[in-house]
């Protein structure tokens with residue numbers, strides 16, 4: 001295990017990502033080596049359950065089933081080629097979607113055996129009979145606030161869903177690292193709000209701790225113009241540290257130049 005957590009980037013995307021860039025995977029690896037990183041995990045968005053397709057959601061959120069094999073094969077080749085310089089892990093960022101646990105579990109069972117390191121993230125929220133995407137766009141976020149009946153309700157729903165993700169039964173391949181746990185703050189400079197439901201956050205940390213899960217200490221928020229902070233930040237970050245939850249830095253890079261980005265801004 002690495003002593004210095006800044007030498008590992010545990011959250012990296014790839015050209016297989018439909019909303020990412022065409023940068024070759026090898027460029028990401030070269031950038032990581034150039035920065036002196038010792039370990040990196042490619043965590044491409046795992047294919048989503050089919051059920052989601054009928055909702056008004058971004059259609060480019062994850063890779064398709066056909067792309068899984070080529071994606072994993074390419075990592076395998078890079079792993080071998082650069083094994084003397086950096087340790088590369090095969091991973092996925094898996095979506096937790098309330099109500100679609102069984103479908104998610106089945107997807108994980110198909111590929112879980114090949115995955116070495118993975119992240120469980122909440123991007124989608126179940127709102128009545130539909131699903132909404134938290135990080136789609138500022139305007140879409142505004143619509144979610146209206147539908148929920150206030151920004152405090154959106155935050156509550158996000159953190160309640162996060163808590164469910166931690167407790168969910170997704171089978172033996174369930175990821176053990178919780179992705180960007182305050183993603184709901186992505187547009188906070190347009191929709192400012194100071195979260196007050198500390199009891200819910202306390203519960204989240206307790207459940208993470210009980211299961212020995214890790215947390216993705218995600219620096220992507222720093223480069224989001226309406227966020228400018230890490231995920232997690234403030235109260236939740238302090239609480240996780242207080243309870244000695246293992247934080248794994250992740251750049252969430254969707255371009256090679258973003259590998260390891262802003263790791264110097266976190267403490």
Ligand SMILES: [Zn+2]
Nearest residue numbers: 013017019045
């Ligand atoms: Zn992405």
Ligand SMILES: [Zn+2]
Nearest residue numbers: 093121179180
């Ligand atoms: Zn994510």
